[in-house]
Amino acid sequence: MPDCLKRLKASLAGLFGLPLLVLPLLGGCGKKQPADYPWPLIQGFPKPQVPAENPMTAEKVLLGRTLFYDQNLSANRSQSCASCHLQEYAFAEPLATSVGSTGEPHRRNAPALVNIAYNKTLTWAHDGLISIEHQLLLPMFGESPVELGITHHEQEVLARFRTPAYLALFRDAFPDSFSVFSGVEGINFELITKALASFVRSLISLDSPFDHYAYLQDDNAISESAVRGMNLFFSERLECHHCHGGFNFTQSTGHEKQLIDRRPFHNTGLYNVDNASLYPAEDNGLAEISTLAADNGRFRAPTLRNIAVTAPYMHDGSIATLEQVVDFYAEGGRNITEGPYRGDGRKNSLKSPFVKGFTLTGQERQDLLAFLNALTDKSFLSAPEHARPE
Structure with a gap:
């Protein structure tokens, strides 16, 4: 593993208090960005910054979109990302504060997911969260409060996505990963996180x-x-x-x-x-x-x-x-x-x-x-x- 990834894993473990096994094993520190992702921008607008280790592709966005709406991503199958981020409300929700998959009330209002690709910082009050891939770990694995509640249910949740339909989506989105892993075993939280982040970055709103x-x-x-x-x-x-x-x-x-x-x-x-x-x-x-x-x-x-x-x-x-x-x-x-x-x-x-x-x-x-x-x-x-x- 490159030294930069070791440092990143160590810092994330300290930041979130999460076990290393559930942190994304990000696949590289200096990959080149594809130049052909069709950002829906007004002419002359700057492109968002995208992590080198997770370049944008239409295939990743489609996989992330599918996962975003799938309640199988929560441990008890009661919620998806879309449960608190509804499109008709600009991917916010009409509640004062959110309620997690276990019924636990949260203390904050669900923020709208509008042009998040341009955000320099994420969440309401954290100056250290500057990557969507890292921020996603909180709703997925956080325990206080519980949102999707994946912690302690990692293998059970992963097993739900090891289906022929999802396997095809993962192979299209991450063809290089499946040259290393064998079949459905290649599906893991690293790829899920990258795909979800890609979909969230694709939510560009510039047509008002x-x-x-x-x-x-x-x-x-x-x-x-x-x-x-x-x-x-x-x-x-x-x-x-x-x-x-x-x-x-x-x-x-x-x-x-x-x-x-x-x-x-x-x-x-x-x-x-x-x-x-x-x-x-x-x-x-x-x-x-x-x-x-x-x-x-x-x-x-x-x-x-x-x-x-x-x-x-x-x-x-x-x-x-x-x-x-x-x-x-x-x-x-x-x-x-x-x-x-x-x-x-x-x-x-x-x-x-x-x-x-x-x-x-x-x-x-x-x-x-x-x-x-x-x-x-x-x-x-x-x-x-x-x-x-x-």
């Missing part, structure tokens, strides 16, 4: 009315109200673009022309428990990983693409509607007047300086919402190439 207006020069693609809302969004008066900027409307962006991360984690004043600049103890954001008090309440700013269909909002799903989100930022945070989380988030000393509050007229509020709705890519929400395979 805003895209037609801004990049395809169609002046009639969005309403006059949405144009006014766009100007408000990008104004220094509202400051929205500082955390939700760029073509993907998030700071957490990396691609072939942008290699530097902009540290996309922010405290928005959602909480200020006991007016002590604290977030709820069960989820204090990036501070949980960094152990730095200054990171208390910092969460990753998600993309705003398809934001109108991904309610409820925030890391814990505690804001129900997009209209309420606009009002929250207009207030400059949230003041909770009773209950265990009582405190004025507007006065949280760790709050981002960009969340300073603003005043909107009734028309301006409608205009801003019209712009946010113009980021909805309806073709993405119903694209057959992303749907459950027939």
Whole structure:
């Protein structure tokens, strides 16, 4: 095994506390990328960065898509990846927080899987997760909370995919792997993880009315109200673009022309428990990983693409509607007047300086919402190439 893979396995084992046998034995450290994967991009847009050890192919995407919708991937066969990531909701779900395959409630809202190929960091609050292949280990093998619940059921789960139909898909997606292994025994979690990551990377959404207006020069693609809302969004008066900027409307962006991360984690004043600049103890954001008090309440700013269909909002799903989100930022945070989380988030000393509050007229509020709705890519929400395979 190359030294770089030994180092990677060791670091992942430490990061997730997972046994080495379930970590992907990634197949190389410097393979060349195929140049012909047909990314569905607007002309002139940069291509996403893809790990050298897992180049994109249509065959891998098809296998990953099939696995994504297969409940056999959970230990008790009750859930698939698609159970919490539904296409009609931009691969999010209309629940405040998710529920795992064993019925265990989670503490966070399922994020939308929109243009994840461009994400520089993954999950709500982890600056060390920068690879989809590594992030996938959490829902697959994590035990606190349990999602798919594969840990301690590895061989049982693998056996379900050792069928003639899956064997054909795996051989097409990973022909080199089956020159080493014999038949169905070549099917393993390394290949499953790579295929799932490839499908997730293929979920590109760049066909909203805003895209037609801004990049395809169609002046009639969005309403006059949405144009006014766009100007408000990008104004220094509202400051929205500082955390939700760029073509993907998030700071957490990396691609072939942008290699530097902009540290996309922010405290928005959602909480200020006991007016002590604290977030709820069960989820204090990036501070949980960094152990730095200054990171208390910092969460990753998600993309705003398809934001109108991904309610409820925030890391814990505690804001129900997009209209309420606009009002929250207009207030400059949230003041909770009773209950265990009582405190004025507007006065949280760790709050981002960009969340300073603003005043909107009734028309301006409608205009801003019209712009946010113009980021909805309806073709993405119903694209057959992303749907459950027939």
